[in-house]
Amino acid sequence: MTSNLVKNYFRMDKLPHIWCPGCGHGIITRAVMKAIDELKLDKDKVCIVSGIGCSSRASGYLDFNTLHTTHGRALAYATGLKHANPDLEIIVITGDGDCSAIGGNHLIHAARRNIGITAVAYNNNIYGMTGGQYSPTTPTGDKGTTAPYGNVDKVFDICTLAQAAGASYTARATVYHAQLLTKLIKNGILNKGFSIIDAVSVCPTYYGRKNKKGDAVKMMEWLKDHAVNVSAATKLPEEKLAGKFLIGELYHNPQPEYTEEYKKIIESLRRG
Amino acid sequence: MTNNQAKLMQGNEACLEGAIAAGMRFFAGYPITPSTEIAEGASERLPMVGGKFIQMEDEIGSMAAVIGASLAGLKAMTATSGPGMSLKLENIGYASLTEIPCVIVNVQRGGPSTGLPTSPAQADIMQARWGAHGDHPSIVLYPASVSEAYSVTVxxxxLAEKYRMPVILLMDEVMGHMRERVVLPDAKDLQIVNREKASVPPEEYLPYKADPDGGVPEMPAFGEGYRYHVTGLIHSENGFPTTDAKKTATLLNRLMKKIDNNLDDIVKYQEDSLDDAKIVLIAYGSTARSAKSAMDMAREQGIPVGLFRPITIWPFAEDKVKEIAGKAEKIIVPEMNLGQYRSEIERAVAGKCEVIGINRADGEIITPEDIYEKIKGVL
Structure with a gap:
């Protein structure tokens, strides 16, 4: 039976989606919808802005104002939307390549401005739509169709990058930790400035197969075994954290939001 | 006309004032000479009228932000020069396909690449038409005075609002930085066009439903209750992606016909002394000013020279140029490039008369004397 979440927030006539069997992106999309539902956001005011790639096809399936933009540029389009009309609730759906490679410049500057946008990075460690090329989040040594001998590049940590650039909220969860993911997206939306949630996904079709990671279930189990909640991590000795990665709310430091600051200029000129 | 309304203005300033008078309430840009005064002016003037300015991280982002703002319901513009224009093309193509109104100003400087910062050029004529990939319609305008920088920006x-598309306003370094005495029209005397909002309730609204023969769809803003989809993929009238050949052809055909069916409305030009002209100068932008002076010099010597000045560069005034070619003996095309517009004129003239270029791409302007000498040389 179709869940109410799907009925209320998906464009049912646009389903089924294009994602492969075992892809984690459906779980993330559900978490975004669940967060919107729990926050009771006005659908007419929500804009879902996406870039290009597997992740970014999500916008077409969702019943909001939806903008499927050019590769890497979703945050720049979203900046224009938010600045033009700060009453809009802007959620950007992007991928690891979309936001940290071709769109890396827009990511660091959206973070620096602390503009009221919530970005959800569907991070599957690979360029899926083009058939499995290595991305800035493909682990060093892992393979892609353009890294047949193993990836030499070092990895971007999307949350650390965004925090260093000025984001006021960063968090990470995986598609195994679906409830945590929903909570973190909710908190990201509630944060007034720029929020980013690194949503670690699985791509059994390309990344998994190329790197012999097993099927989708095996990949989910790997996420379960290697993710450590940031609150638990503080109590663990360093050797227990080797080879693991952190999930949970990684950084939250409320700062003045861009469009509110700009509004003050308009108001001061009006008074003057 | 009273003198106290007269102002000494620069082309870039007049362009900005024209934009604000036309209703521009959003500007996103990135610093680049010789267009920077437009961004500087926008940062000062827009918040005074409740509008928004933003300096983006790059030229690509500023074009993207302009499109986002237009979708939120504001009239939006960006301004740049050659290297920045090259970067904006990606998202200009997006605005063409998604039919999002916006204005892009390119104050041309010498190129290619970083080129000649910041000497004048008119070498982005073909880029303005065909820079974005794929078949797409174009409207490109080019003023030739400070006063016109204001009115042509309006x-x-x-046109951007009426036909729902990006409109490129070309200037050149001379046009951008030249100062002239201007008397700006009263805001109430301006004719201002706004995009058509939805005439049907949300449940009946299809974002790309329009007469296939060049119709323009209605466009509510995001946030107004019409939850529609916008994509840079080829789409059906419901806005969602399609790869259907017939629907693709229908969409591209409609986009082109928005222009082709409305040439009388879009193609603007100025004719000067064409009736008895044996030699016709075809020139645009700042070079048209030199051409006008050269024409006057020739007329003083009894040489029957006329001037045809396209204000709309694209779509090309093909019928008018054909008409000129049927009457004149020679057409001279002075332009600060190596013959970009001349090639289009030759295509239309198709051998009916001789077409001669005067070309410079060395950062120097074409003077009235240069043109006058050429006129005498071809007699």
Missing amino acids: TAFN
Whole structure:
């Protein structure tokens, strides 16, 4: 039976989606919808802005104002939307390549401005739509169709990058930790400035197969075994954290939001 | 006309004032000479009228932000020069396909690449038409005076809103930085066009439903209750992606016909002394000013020279140029490039008369004397 979440927030006539069997992106999309539902956001005011790639096809399936933009540029389009009309609730759906490679410049500057946008990075460690090329989040040594001998590049940590650039909220969860993911997206939306949630996904079709990671279930189990909640991590000795990665709310430091600051200029000129 | 309304203005300033008069309330840009005064002016003037300015991280982002703002319901513009224009093309193509109104100003400087910062050039004529990949319609305007920088910018916004598309306003370094005495029209005397909002309730609204023969769809803003989809993929009238050949052809055909069916409305030009002209100068932008002076010099010597000045560069005034070619003996095309517009004129003239170029791409302007000498040389 179709869940109410799907009925209320998906464009049912646009389903089924294009994602492969075992892809984690459906779980993330559900978490975004669940967060919107729990926050009771006005659908007419929500804009879902996406870039290009597997992740970014999500916008077409969702019943909001939806903008499927050019590769890497979703945050720049979203900046224009938010600045033009700060009453809009802007959620950007992007991928690891979309936001940290071709769109890396827009990511660091959206973070620096602390503009009221919530970005959800569907991070599957690979360029899926083009058939499995290595991305800035493909682990060093892992393979892609353009890294047949193993990836030499070092990895971007999307949350650390965004925090260093000025984001006021960063968090990470995986598609195994679906409830945590929903909570973190909710908190990201509630944060007034720029929020980013690194949503670690699985791509059994390309990344998994190329790197012999097993099927989708095996990949989910790997996420379960290697993710450590940031609150638990503080109590663990360093050797227990080797080879693991952190999930949970990684950084939250409320700062003045861009469009509110700009509004003050308009108001001061009006008074003057 | 009273003198106290007269102002000494720069082309870039007049362009900005024209944009604000046309209703521009959003500007995103990135610093680049010789267009920077437009961004500087926008940062000062827009918040005074409740509008928004933003300096983006790059030229690509500023074009993207302009499109986002237009979708939120504001009239939006960006301004740049050659290297920045090259970067904006990606998202200009997006605005063409998704039919999002916006204005892009390119104050041309010498190229290619970083080129000649910041000497004048008119070498982005073909880029303005075909820079974005794929078949797409184009409207490109080019003023030739400070006063026209104001009025043609208003026209650029009106056409962008009416036909739902990006409109490129070309200037050149001379046009951008030249100062002239201007008397700006009263805001109430301006004809301002705004995009058509939805005439049907949300449940009946299809974002790309329009007469296939060049119709323009209605466009509510995001946030107004019409939850529609916008994509840079080829789409059906419901806005969602399609790869259907018939639907693709229908969409591209409609986009092109928005222009082709409305040439009388879009193609603007100025004719000067064409009736008895044996030699016709075809020139645009700042070079048209030199051409006008050269024409006057020739007329004083009894040489029957006329001037045809396209204000709309694209779509090309093909019928008018054909008509000129049927009457004149020679057409001279002075332009600060190596013959970009001349090639288009030759295509239309198709051998009916001789077409001669005067070309410079060395950062120097073409003077009235250069043109006058050429006129005498071809007699």
